[in-house]
Amino acid sequence: MKRIYLDHNATTPVHPEVFEAMKPYFMDTFGNASSTHEFGRKARVALEQAREKIASLLGCKADEVIFTSGGTESDNMAIKGTVWANADQKTHLITSAIEHHAVLETCKYLAAHGSALTILQPDNLGIISPDDLHKAITKDTVLVSIMHANNETGTIQDIAALAKVAHESGVLFHTDAVQSAGKIPYKINQLDVDMLSISAHKLYGPKGIGLLYLRKGTNLVQLSHGGSHEFKRRAGTENVPSAIGLAKALEIAYRDMEMETARLNRMTAKFAEQLQVHIDGIHFIGDQQKRVPNTINVAFEAIEGESILLSLDMKGIAVSSGSACTSGATEPSHVALAMGVKPELAQGAIRFSFGRHSEEADLDFVIDTLVKEVGRLRSMSPLYRAKK
Numbered sequence: 001m002k003r004i005y006l007d008h009n010a011t012t013p014v015h016p017e018v019f020e021a022m023k024p025y026f027m028d029t030f031g032n033a034s035s036t037h038e039f040g041r042k043a044r045v046a047l048e049q050a051r052e053k054i055a056s057l058l059g060c061k062a063d064e065v066i067f068t069s070g071g072t073e074s075d076n077m078a079i080k081g082t083v084w085a086n087a088d089q090k091t092h093l094i095t096s097a098i099e100h101h102a103v104l105e106t107c108k109y110l111a112a113h114g115s116a117l118t119i120l121q122p123d124n125l126g127i128i129s130p131d132d133l134h135k136a137i138t139k140d141t142v143l144v145s146i147m148h149a150n151n152e153t154g155t156i157q158d159i160a161a162l163a164k165v166a167h168e169s170g171v172l173f174h175t176d177a178v179q180s181a182g183k184i185p186y187k188i189n190q191l192d193v194d195m196l197s198i199s200a201h202k203l204y205g206p207k208g209i210g211l212l213y214l215r216k217g218t219n220l221v222q223l224s225h226g227g228s229h230e231f232k233r234r235a236g237t238e239n240v241p242s243a244i245g246l247a248k249a250l251e252i253a254y255r256d257m258e259m260e261t262a263r264l265n266r267m268t269a270k271f272a273e274q275l276q277v278h279i280d281g282i283h284f285i286g287d288q289q290k291r292v293p294n295t296i297n298v299a300f301e302a303i304e305g306e307s308i309l310l311s312l313d314m315k316g317i318a319v320s321s322g323s324a325c326t327s328g329a330t331e332p333s334h335v336a337l338a339m340g341v342k343p344e345l346a347q348g349a350i351r352f353s354f355g356r357h358s359e360e361a362d363l364d365f366v367i368d369t370l371v372k373e374v375g376r377l378r379s380m381s382p383l384y385r386a387k388k
């Protein structure tokens with residue numbers, strides 16, 4: 001059976017060029033980058049070259065790039081690190097209701113341990129308003145954390161405008177850019193954020209590595225203690241092969257971005273159009289203009305997203321209902337609910353996230369399968385029969 005993978009926002013396969021670039025650092029140049037002998041020095045040179053390359057691609061300085069184990073750790077580091085750096089005062093933090101759990105749960109944890117927390121609601125397209133942010137800032141606010149692109153809908157926030165509002169009140173700004181990195185061309189200095197999280201496995205790099213951009217001079221408490229690795233921000237022997245992989249993955253993403261963006265925009269536009277032609281009772285979730293090129297989120301009336309996911313999986317098509325980290329849970333997506341989508345409709349949401357290996361030629365099969373499976377599930381749905 002042919003398998004079609006449309007879940008690139010959950011993870012991506014490692015790009016062959018990334019794999020090739022990483023290979024020498026497992027067995028040949030395997031040294032500990034902190035050792036002073038030649039084995040270590042060679043690893044150190046490679047690690048710092050990777051950091052330099054990333055910094056020049058992202059538009060920041062090399063010593064502002066801290067390697068982490070991925071998006072979740074970067075988010076934790078940014079949020080807990082900032083709040084705990086202000087432990088001698090009252091702390092208030094602001095985030096949004098559509099964040100990934102790596103941000104939401106971290107903020108809620110801090111709220112359970114004494115911080116005040118404001119969770120901003122988006123409009124019905126999933127956009128957070130700079131005015132709402134302005135109103136939420138108090139004299140105790142130490143941090144605002146709002147994501148760049150949403151993992152479920154692909155909706156892109158105006159991060160520069162939001163960061164400006166925070167900075168006007170002297171408040172730090174963090175953005176989770178896990179789903180925008182490598183998909184849209186931004187420079188950190190244009191976004192003007194203080195911290196930004198990236199994860200390699202979302203952009204054809206290896207799993208288990210990411211980075212936190214940390215603006216020079218930002219006061220952040222260290223979470224893991226031990227050696228003086230990563231500018232004394234994160235102790236632990238550096239993951240050299242993966243850092244090389246992350247740098248290569250970003251390089252390829254920036255190199256091919258224009259072409260890939262055009263290709264994915266064409267493909268998702270055609271997909272959305274075909275869905276509308278062939279299936280009734282569907283609703284696109286998120287801002288269809290301001291979205292990353294690979295993501296389409298659709299709710300199918302009167303059936304459960306989880307049932308569609310399982311039916312498509314039996315036919316070889318991999319998609320996601322809600323964010324991958326919460327799949328299996330039966331509650332409707334917190335992102336759709338926050339956008340005002342009714343729970344019964346949010347329950348029927350499916351995320352299609354296309355990628356490098358998605359081909360226009362596969363669309364017909366995906367649409368045909370969806371038409372059949374949605375029809376079959378609806379024929380068994382009392383909700384759908386009641387509507388007719």
Ligand code: PLP
Pocket residue numbers: 009010069070071072073075100102147149150151176178179199200210324325
């Ligand atoms: N933030 C967003 C927006 C994500 O989509 C994800 C992963 O799904 C994460 C954070 C967590 O990243 P990681 O899997 O590298 O921990």
